[in-house]
Structure formats: C-alpha cells, structure tokens
Ligand SMILES: NC(=O)C1=CN([C@@H]2O[C@H](COP(=O)(O)OP(=O)(O)OC[C@H]3O[C@@H](n4cnc5c(N)ncnc54)[C@H](O)[C@@H]3O)[C@@H](O)[C@H]2O)[C@@H](O)CC1
C-alpha cells in the first residue's frame with residue numbers, strides 16, 4: 001500500500017496563499033446542506049468551519065426550525081430553508097455554489113432520503129458527502145453511481161463499514177476502500193487516528209491531529225473545511241488532503257491550552273486561523 005505521508009512539505013506543494021486582489025465574489029460560494037430538529041448544531045459547526053477556511057460566501061440549507069438558529073449563530077452566513085419544519089424534504093435553491101457539503105445532522109427520515117436522491121439526480125456541482133448522507137447512500141447503494149466524479153466522502157469507521165461492509169484485517173479494509181474508490185470514482189477520507197485519504201490506488205496518511213478531536217461535531221467541522229477549499233477551486237484531492245491536515249493542526253495548536261478533554265469542536269473553528277498562519281510562516 002505504501003501511503004504518501006502528508007507532512008508540511010506535501011502541504012506547501014498544494015497550499016495556495018490568498019491573492020491580495022481577491023474579493024468575496026471570487027473566493028468561492030459554498031452551500032452546506034445540513035441539520036434536522038435537535039441537530040441544527042451540526043449545520044452551525046459545518047457552516048462556521050466553512051467560513052473560517054476562507055470561502056467568500058456560505059449559504060446554509062436547513063429545515064425551517066433551523067432558520068433563526070443559524071441566522072443568529074452565524075450572521076455571516078446566508079440561510080435557505082426547506083418547506084418542512086424538522087427535516088429536509090426537498091433540496092431546492094436558486095444559487096450557483098462552486099461546492100456543496102451535504103449530510104451532517106440531516107437524519108435518515110424517508111422524505112430526507114428521497115430529497116437526497118432527487119438532489120443527486122440533478123446535481124453536478126463538486127460535492128462533499130458526510131454523516132447521514134453517507135448512511136442513506138449505504139441503504140440505497142445504487143444511488144452511489146449518481147455522485148459526480150471525485151466526490152469526497154468523509155466516513156468515520158462505522159460509516160465506512162456501512163458503505164463497504166465489514167473487514168477482517170486492516171489490509172482488507174484498505175483494499176475494500178480502494179476498490180470502492182475505483183468503482184465509484186470517488187475520494188474517500190477514512191477518518192480516524194490517523195486519517196487516511198484514498199483516491200483510487202493512491203493512499204495518503206495525514207500527520208496532524210490528536211485525541212482532542214474525539215468530540216461531538218469535529219467531523220461536521222471537517223465537512224465545512226473541505227467544502228470551503230473545494231469552493232475555493234482546490235482540486236478535490238487537494239481539498240481533502242489540505243482540509244484534513246488543517247483540521248488536525250487546529251487540535252495540535254490548541255492542545256497546550258485546552259488539553260485533550262476540554263477541547264470541543266468550536267475550538268477547531270477558532271484555531272483555523274492559527275493553522276493557516278503556521279503554513280504562511282513556513283513559506
Ligand atoms: N451537535 C450536533 O448537532 C451533532 C450532530 N451529529 C450528527 O449526528 C448524526 C449521527 O452521527 P454519529 O456519528 O454520532 O452516529 P453514527 O451512528 O453514524 O456513529 C456512531 C457509531 O459509530 C461508532 N464510531 C464513531 N467513530 C468511531 C471511531 N473513530 N472508531 C470506531 N467506531 C466509531 C460509535 O461507536 C457508534 O457506534 C450525524 O448526522 C452527525 O453529523 C454529530 O456530529 C454530533 C454533533
């Protein structure tokens with residue numbers, strides 16, 4: 001397998017510093033489709049992660065019950081709502097985002113499954129698929145062929161198992177994930193300690209992050225970070241690699257202040273700036 005180790009050198013090959021003359025209109029517009037009753041926090045975390053990673057504009061698509069929550073929690077974000085109160089049932093929007101992140105906290109209600117199916121049939125915008133959107137795809141495997149080429153999937157180990165089936169060894173887990181990536185032409189971010197990124201037969205091993213990330217919502221933030229980079233015109237593989245690296249780096253930077261236990265997903269968001277700055281200082 002021989003993974004490519006993602007260290008500072010590999011990141012600096014991929015990282016694109018901000019152009020002094022850029023503006024929000026060309027910094028990318030991301031759409032985050034997330035949340036359901038009781039899990040609007042997942043949408044808030046993904047949207048904040050997306051904004052902090054440098055996207056020019058971010059729109060949230062949430063069920064109606066999320067409208068005020070997102071508007072108040074994140075004045076910088078724009079909000080579109082579903083017709084349903086508590087869950088997503090029809091994904092309709094009149095914007096043209098450069099990337100879409102879908103799944104955190106959406107649940108698996110029948111109408112949400114149908115909405116995901118219809119969305120996938122119509123969509124050709126670069127995509128990040130996480131959490132319940134992955135679980136819905138695991139239950140409806142034929143829909144996997146609807147994913148645009150090089151869609152980024154971000155399963156944690158349980159979600160990965162639902163997608164590819166059980167494995168008996170690490171070797172088998174990697175082989176099955178490689179086969180899955182080849183078959184559906186997707187990039188798989190195998191979240192864990194450490195996280196691996198699989199793009200067809202190429203395997204990358206991330207070098208940042210620690211157990212402080214074992215906290216609710218840290219994956220939701222990662223979805224926002226990767227979607228943001230995708231919207232900013234990074235190639236999907238570079239968005240996945242840089243996103244995972246920055247996400248882990250926030251926890252390494254915060255550790256001396258928070259320790260492992262007190263670190264929460266919002267601390268990822270508040271340390272994205274320092275993570276970026278540490279890259280700038282290396283150049
Ligand atoms: N504040 C919020 O609104 C939050 C919403 N969340 C959303 O809640 C929904 C359910 O997500 P969950 O991931 O909790 O539920 P899942 O049922 O998908 O995953 C939980 C199961 O996976 C196992 N698992 C998770 N990480 C693992 C690891 N690293 N190694 C081995 N096993 C592991 C757990 O032991 C458990 O059995 C998702 O849509 C998610 O986005 C969560 O992100 C938590 C925070």
Ligand SMILES: Nc1ncnc2c1ncn2[C@@H]1O[C@H](COP(=O)(O)OP(=O)(O)O)[C@@H](O)[C@H]1O
Nearest residue numbers: 156191192193210211213214216217218219220
């Ligand atoms: N012990 C650990 N060491 C390093 N990273 C971890 C550890 N535990 C969790 N993570 C990271 O935290 C994130 C958890 O994602 P996920 O399980 O989807 O969380 P949630 O759904 O609650 O947002 C992943 O990026 C994973 O790699």
Ligand SMILES: [Mg+2]
Nearest residue numbers: 131156219220
């Ligand atoms: Mg998750």
